[in-house]
Amino acid sequence: MGQPTSAAIKPDGRKLYQQVAAAVAEAIQRGEFAPGQRIPSERELADAYKVSRPTIREAMIALEVIGIVRSRHGSGIFVADNPQLDAPTVGLDIGAFELTEARRLFEAEAAALAAVSITDEEIATLEALIGDMERENLENVSGEHADREFHVTIARATRNSAVVDVIESLWDARYKSPLCAHMLERARSVGVQPRIDEHQFILAALRDRNPKAARTAMRDHLARVIDGLLQATESDALERTRAEVAARRTDLAKRVAV
Known part of the structure; x- marks a missing residue:
């Protein structure tokens, strides 16, 4: 036991992470991984199932949410002592x-299109919302209310109701999906918050009515959001190492001061 059966995931109508989660659950059910046993690393699983590491990350978090695996700080992901193998992932x-x-x-x-038609009043609204974001960050407000309104305001500035509907539905999905909500809450718990400077770059491009710059600023911002989620969802495994390094640094400082 200890290695997953190597087989590329084939499309079957389910989301990719759900297929991986189901494959790992089936491997556990077959006895390839015993209760309490450590699951192979993300890299090993990604190689075995021929998918990206973010997909593996989502699959592992999904299995954790439904009680099939559990994470241990600094140690990795382990099969639960009593894995709930009949729990649905869909x-x-x-x-x-x-x-x-x-x-x-x-x-x-949407940002590129908004740059063509955004009004001075909407620019002022975005400026105020960045201020609200800063306040929410300081007060550690969950839910990113000002962040959502910032992005939806840009969608409204496109003057296209279909664009607004799509972007609002994407934001609403953050709160409706247990998996997404769990991942975002984990990110918040380790200090991930809306990045003020990136929103200011977006605002500056919109203020200049520059579609190309607005598109680039929004793409860069959301790419960094993905990077932040990757770091946050692996930070559990790194937390012990960081704490140990901090403790050694403090001890060394005390010794140097003698």
């Missing part, structure tokens, strides 16, 4: 990586 719906990738595609083009 109901978890969309994951944060998949959702943010879709947002990057749609919102970048």
Whole structure:
């Protein structure tokens, strides 16, 4: 036991992470991984199933949410002592990586279109919303209310109701999907917040009525959101190492001061 059966995931109508989660659950059911045993690394699983590491990350978090695996700080992912192998993964719906990738595609083009038709009043609204974002960050407000309104305001500035509907639905999916909500909450718990400077870059491009710059600023922003989610969802495994390094640094400082 200890290595997954190597087989590329074939499209079957389910989301890719759901297929991987189901494959790992089946491997556990077959006895390839015993209760309490450590699951192979993301890299090993990605190689075995021929998918990206973010897909593996979503699959592992999905299995954790429904009680098939559990994470240990600094140690990795382990099969639960009593894995709930009959729990469905389909109901978890969309994951944060998949959702943010879709947002990057749609919102970048929306920002470019908005740059052509945005009004001074809407620019002023975006400026105020950045101020609200800063306040919410300081007060550690969950839900990113000002962040959502910032992006939806840009969608409205396109003067296209279909664009607004799509972008609002993508934001609403953040709260409707248990998997996505779990991943975002994990990110918040380790300090991931809306990035003020990136929103200011978007605003500057819109203020200049520059579609190309607005598209680029939005794409760069959401690419960094994906990077932040990747770091946040692996930070559990790194937390112990960081704490140990901090403790050694403090000890060394005390010794140097003697």
